[in-house]
Amino acid sequence: MSINIRRVLGVALTVAASAAFAAGAQKATFGFGATPPETELARFFSPLPDGRGLPKGSGSVAQGKTVYEAQCVACHGENLQGGIGDRLIGGRGSLVNTDPKKAPVKTVESYWPYATTLFDYIKRSMPFTAPDSLTSDQVYAVTAYILAQAKIVPDDAVLGADNLAKVRMPNRDGFVPDRRPERFPAPANTPHQSLATAPAAK
Numbered sequence: 001m002s003i004n005i006r007r008v009l010g011v012a013l014t015v016a017a018s019a020a021f022a023a024g025a026q027k028a029t030f031g032f033g034a035t036p037p038e039t040e041l042a043r044f045f046s047p048l049p050d051g052r053g054l055p056k057g058s059g060s061v062a063q064g065k066t067v068y069e070a071q072c073v074a075c076h077g078e079n080l081q082g083g084i085g086d087r088l089i090g091g092r093g094s095l096v097n098t099d100p101k102k103a104p105v106k107t108v109e110s111y112w113p114y115a116t117t118l119f120d121y122i123k124r125s126m127p128f129t130a131p132d133s134l135t136s137d138q139v140y141a142v143t144a145y146i147l148a149q150a151k152i153v154p155d156d157a158v159l160g161a162d163n164l165a166k167v168r169m170p171n172r173d174g175f176v177p178d179r180r181p182e183r184f185p186a187p188a189n190t191p192h193q194s195l196a197t198a199p200a201a202k
């Protein structure tokens with residue numbers, strides 16, 4: 001995603017200015033920048049596994065097929081088998097096996113623990129050559145299409161901000177807490193509590 005420095009600076013200054021105002025100080029003016037409109041602020045989002053922070057919108061598997069065929073198929077293949085881009089589906093159950101000759105096949109289907117991550121990743125970084133060019137509805141739709149091709153959701157699914165977090169990914173329980181001693185401050189003592197303790201999925 002390309003970052004517009006002026007826009008980021010504008011937001012930062014606006015936040016700083018309103019904080020100063022709220023603290024009772026005289027309203028600061030800097031002679032440049034503009035208050036970002038809601039539509040612009042909506043582009044800053046950070047979804048969590050439980051669905052908080054997902055942008056508004058929704059899309060169906062059928063709509064996602066159209067998006068996929070126009071925007072993704074060239075790199076990820078007609079059957080999502082990969083090519084220039086990664087293979088997206090298959091490999092379920094291949095990550096844990098005792099046969100040293102059988103390589104694990106890591107895909108969205110076999111590896112990713114949360115469907116919200118899939119939305120977030122596509123929205124921020126795909127299509128590879130034009131990241132951030134799809135609307136949220138298009139991204140929900142293509143997310144639904146990939147999950148349907150992986151047989152994780154039915155072919156008539158409509159996924160959006162209200163139900164994406166309810167999708168149960170096959171490898172949801174494949175991640176275990178690292179039992180080695182914690183070298184960082186306990187979560188309660190860090191300013192990044194929300195990152196240190198991911199909430200349980202609904």
Ligand code: HEC
Binds near residue numbers: 071072084086108121
């Ligand atoms: C120009 C080629 C290209 C196009 C078009 C493209 N991708 Fe990708 N995609 C890639 C490449 C390359 C990667 C690997 C990027 C990396 O590892 O940093 C990738 C990675 C991904 C991944 C992560 C896979 C994983 O397991 O890590 C997803 C999901 C994905 N793409 C979805 C999409 C979707 C959905 C579209 C269409 C909206 C799309 N891509 C369009 C090239 C492309």
